[in-house]
Amino acid sequence: MTQPSTSPAAPQPAPDVALTANNIEVIYNRVVLVLKGVSLTVPRGGVVALLGANGAGKTTTLKAISNLIRAERGEVTKGSIEFLGERVDGLRPDDLVRRGCIQVMEGRHCFGHLTIEENLLTGAFTRRDGRRAIAAALDEVYAFFPRLKQRRTSLAGYTSGGEQQMCAIGRAMMSKPKMVLLDEPSMGLAPQVVEEIFEIVRELNTKGGVSFLLAEQNTNIALRYASYGYILESGRIVLDGEASALRENQDVKEFYLGVSGADRKSFRDAKHYKRRKRWLG
């Protein structure tokens, strides 16, 4: 990242904004400073991608928003977070879910001792609109993920990695969210399914008006489906812009997208970027 652009100006609370994070800082265990002032905005009905290398702080950002960070002994020490125009930092995670903002955690986190179907039903915990609606939502999820329907009675702990990922996404869908924080949805999924999941994201977004903030390593596909992107590096936003603009950005191309098509470099011939340094010469 050679030319870090300045972060966007403090976002104005506007009716078309679903979520804003304003200059937030996160500290783990009262010692490790991980986010050093991150600001971002998700427009209502938008799909925003949060990109960045391993350890950049993507997951931390999402957890700071959903307030799951507390459970990791982390703390938002600075900045503010607004969801649908209201301050939500300091709210409990379940309050957020009730307001329509739900997170799909990285690493699946299915309830191992519950069956797939029970897992999905826990997603509807905050819903009060009756059995019928929940059953309908369940059918909808099964329609999206037929594989889950086959495995509905097996314990989630025994299902394959990809099945668990589907289960986690389906579970979030069950809560009828207005905004989903999606952490690495493509991880461990077969290419076809990845495509499917992003299609589902698009469908929920266009038909249901659900906003998405997705943290993704698969920059390629993320920028295809997102409208806007932020690139995070070591706890700071270093670049942001319209997805189409980012796709054309030279640095992004080199570091994140690679070149597709015929003149793509083979992984076999990947060059070394870093100088090797010997420990104890």
Next chain:
Amino acid sequence: MHILYLIFVDPFVQMAGAPDLLVQTLWEGLVGGVLYALIALGFVLIFKASGVFNFAQGIMMVFAALTLVGLYEKGVPAWLALILAIGIMYLLALAVERVVLRPLVNQPDIMLFMATFGLTYLLIGLGEFVFGGNPKEMPVAALGLPKGSLDFKILGGLVSLQKIDIAAAVIASAMVAGLALFFQHTRIGRALRAVADDHQAALSVGISLNQIWVIVWFTAGIVALATGIMWGARSDVSFALQVISLKALPVLILGGFTSVPGAIVGGLIIGIGEKLGEFYWGPLVGGGIESWLAYVLALAFLLFKPEGLFGEKIIERI
């Protein structure tokens, strides 16, 4: 040879010879088992809902019963004392959630276990401070519990069933049945199981841990109170009762940590097993084997079924 006879034949000869005693032994085992099951139930509830192994369950039982009796001795009518005791268990649940569990959410189980040990110390100190350390008598009659016994002249002898024991069995069965249904078939029940699996994921789908924990600890508090009343009626209410609560542990592993019906089945097996063991085989080694028989039974059993009778499968996947 003689020793083999004593171990494998003689006890059964005795059983056949005095069937009334056998029935009585079984009954005592049954009642003991039901009472163990009640303690175990308290453990199961909390374990299921938070993955916390609540070391303080035993002391909660004493504390609840002590509150009841303590208030009664201060002149509060029994029914009011009962209501107040329930109220105090509610306050306790609130306090535990607020002070202990909330700051420790998503921590390893063993840390939460440790925290409940701190709670045990606190409750012992507090309980003795407020109510004194001397044993107290359970006002069985004032609470409307039956006294006396039903005697049956059958099998060429006398079988005598204490009414209070019958009441205990009925109350325990009702509680167990109710809770088992609750866990399997309700929204909250499912949420409880989810919480036990993964605190953070439960939070992420909007399950309010705070609320859930208050509910569960309160329920466990009521179970503790019921247990305290029953045990208290059998001997008396004192801090020595806490020791008994350890007996719930083999019951737990036998039934499986997370199973409500397991608690009752485990309780019955342990209760009856140890009474039969002590009564028919104990004298061979000088008696007193009741102190370890339950654990050894449970251990032997675990070797064949490492997750207990109804416990959740131990998931081993990579």
Next chain:
Amino acid sequence: AEDSIFVPLFTYRTGPFAGSGISIADGMHDYLSMLNERDGGIGGVKIAVEECETGYDTKKGLECYEAVKPKHPVMVNPWSTGITLSLIPKASVDKTPILSMAYGLSASAMGDIFPWVFNPPDTYWDGMSMILKYIAAQEGGGMEKLKGKKIGYIYLDAGFGKEPLPFLEQLQKDYGFETKLYPVAPAEMQNQAAQWLNVRRDRPDYMVMYGWGALQPTAIKEAVKINYPMEKFLSIWWPSEEDAKGAGEGATGFKTLNWHAATANFPVIADIQKHVADKGKSQAPKAEIGTVLYNRGVYNSMLIAEAIRTAQKITGKKVVDGEDVRRGLEGLNVDAARLKELGMDGFAGPIKLTCADHNGHRPTFIQRFDGTKYVKVSDWIEPLNDKVEPLLQADAKAYAEKNPSWPKRTEACDSKP
């Protein structure tokens, strides 16, 4: 301070045995306080009383011991057999006598071998012999009447409860009765159904209990439950009124040994009431004063006080130390006249200790529970000294032999034999 005599009291008002411990602690504490209030101490010297809470736990007891040691206690009252056993070897080194009143190590009655340990007025073996004697009397005669009888023995499966076993074995041989044993593990005190089922099966003619804490009320309740004839259920001297009350009506007839009164109708108790309780200096609730265990505490403190007084007399010093009080204990002689002076006429029998006999082996009586309190129902019963003595001898000798470095008695003896 220089002008007081330091008497630490090891007590347990907490823990699983607090039920018995509280009354004893109150009794011990109140008597000594009364002496301070009424007489200004003993021989004009105030007694510095300090309680140390042991919780009946040996480790805490040792901690208490170490904590009081620098203040030069004139004696310790461990009130737990476990603590007593740990302290016995230290007594002679630290020059602090141990008064373990009717508990502790029975063999410590032998003053020649245990010059620093005192366990008046009876050992557990004495106790057992008196219970058996009473049973024989009930059967209408001397010990020979025990022949063919079946005696059940329910006991705390720990040192104290097991101690009478060799003695029972001996007597069983001598007198031809049969014993049935019902051990109760400490963790199972409140869970005795199996033992009492065994009682139902064996149908012993008499039941004898050596219990403590929660074991006792539970046993009495269970006995009532199986309709065991209460008149034939006897215990060593530890059960209190509370222990029997829990079983209600059914407990009437239950009997225990005792060597002192269980009422408040004595001048000494009145003095405690006046000088201590009424001034709000006692922790004891009114109803507790005059009960069995409270009075036992009073008796224990009376022995402490009399030992100090005797020490003052022997040495001529006012402020005595541990060594002096040891001599005081060996010279202890509370006769009827002295008891009267103490306001304890009829409270207990006279007691006299010597250098060789640190116990006294005093007679006791049987008291019967009448539904609310204990009432004396027998004459004084003398222990079977000829049976107890040899066992004590042998046991004390064995103790010294197992300890190769056990010191020979070097302490001089004041009382002329």
Next chain:
Amino acid sequence: MSGGEILLDVEHVSLAFGGVRAINDVSFNIARGEIRAIIGPNGAGKTSMLNVINGFYHPQHGRISFHGKTRARMKPYEAASQGIARTFQNVALFKGMTTLDNILTGRSLKMRRNLFWQMLRHGPALAEEIEHRKFCEEIIDFLEIEHIRKAPVGTLPYGLQKRVELGRALAMEPTLLLLDEPMAGMNLEEKQDMSRFIVDVNQHFGTTIALIEHDIGVVMDLSDRIVVLEYGHKIADGTPDEVKSDQKVIDAYLGVAH
């Protein structure tokens, strides 16, 4: 490289869990020195296949020969001592230990000093420890994780954890290395790094590699031969080009390329 000496031969293996047939009569082989990919949709039985190979699951039917030795059942530690190492789909590091300790654990089988020397630690045990430490440092150096050498692995970013896991497997100096989705959750740059490591390991140490991966680009570029599973069945087996154009594979797995 295919067509060389067969290192591992899987014959007619079937595995079921209760009603779930995770693997159904699958046969394939791995030649010495090749990179062999296993691909397939989610739940196809890929991970289960690896578990069968290193003895964690025991197949109900079929046989497996490694190094020419055939066996039906084997304990995981036996597989390890015969030279099979692996990484895991859901990172299975020893969370409470540092990176260095994790990698040193991989040397466990190679360390010989007994309890007595371990107790003293000085002398032979320390010498041995240092010798292995040197080896591990080479690996650390190779994987470029020097900076986290002393860091507890529990809170490391996912990508680094995957690298440490690879390091731990390499420390065993395996003949056969099983990699279960080593590049999941990585961005392009990291995938390139990881690819380089895999290729280097394969070429410099001659380690045979079995690779499960969902990134088709990576799989096609790296592997010599590919076996494709679907619902526990083998549906294709061949070189990348053969597999890429197989209609069954396209239908079941690849979908449209991207």
Next chain:
Amino acid sequence: MFYREVGQFKTSYAADQAIFPIRQDRIGLALILLVAFVAIPLLGGEFLIASVMIPFLILALAAIGLNILIGYTGLISLGTAAFMGVGAYACYKLSTLFPQVNILVWILTSGFIACAVGVVFGLPSLRIKGFYLAIATLAAQFFLQWCFGRVGWLYNYNPSGAIEVPGHSLFGVAVTGPSATPVTRYYVVLCIVVAMTWIASNLVHGRIGRNWMAVRDMDIAAQLMGIRLLPAKLLAFAVSSFYAGVAGALMVFIWLGAAEPEAFNINLSFLLLFMVIIGGLGSLLGSFFGAALIHILPIIVRAAPNALGLSVGSATVEHLTYVITGALIIFFLIVEPHGLARLWQIGKQKLRAWPFPY
């Protein structure tokens, strides 16, 4: 003085593999040893030595043993007190059978006997896991405790049912029994504890320790690394019971002087468990912290009212001790769930970053 490692370069793997690679830590350790070996015996009162330090060291030793099992290998045991009892009864039996043999020999030997018993009760650990195992070890706890009371041979048929420690001397100095001074007893315990801590530290920092931790963190992966579970777990049980056995022998011979089976009851097992958890799982230093917190803290709380000149009844003090100790345990856990040892580390980390907060 600043806690900085800047400027301390390691030039060999040996130096880097040292257990205390940072100079300040080594100085700290030296200071602690100096205090333990010189200052406390010189300046400490008898109460401090006999009632605070000796029990503290013995409990810490047992806690180290338990920590090897729980903290390093992840096997929860609630039978530690029973294994201590095995050590104590074995030592009693051996030293009364052969009184002329040096008592230290018997203390160590009884460690091995405890070790054997521990291995037997460790066998189920292959199949049984987690809290299930914890409760299975309760079988050991209650069964062994029953044996101590029931097998007369073990306690030489003493009518009191207790074991009483005869006097023994080492090089002419009494180390057990009443004539052994607290300072001598303290030195014996201190030397044994220091030596055994050193050994434990060597073990856990080497291959064996790593294997244990691997089994603890992820037993499946450990197996696939070639670690055999049963031997690893049994070795942990063996070492752990050895430590418990020695601690038990020391407890009776050096600290209590006599013991009934009740001295090894379940409460002691629990206390040790809690020392290990609150001190810090998988940290030897934590075992000392834990022992200090659980043993010494109540002593301080108990002494506080007197020291402050308040007159509070002994029972009230005891109640308050319970309440305060309980509250402090919860407090420490909330501040740092991973125990005092971790708290200590974080403190050091802050020092390193000082004066910057992060």
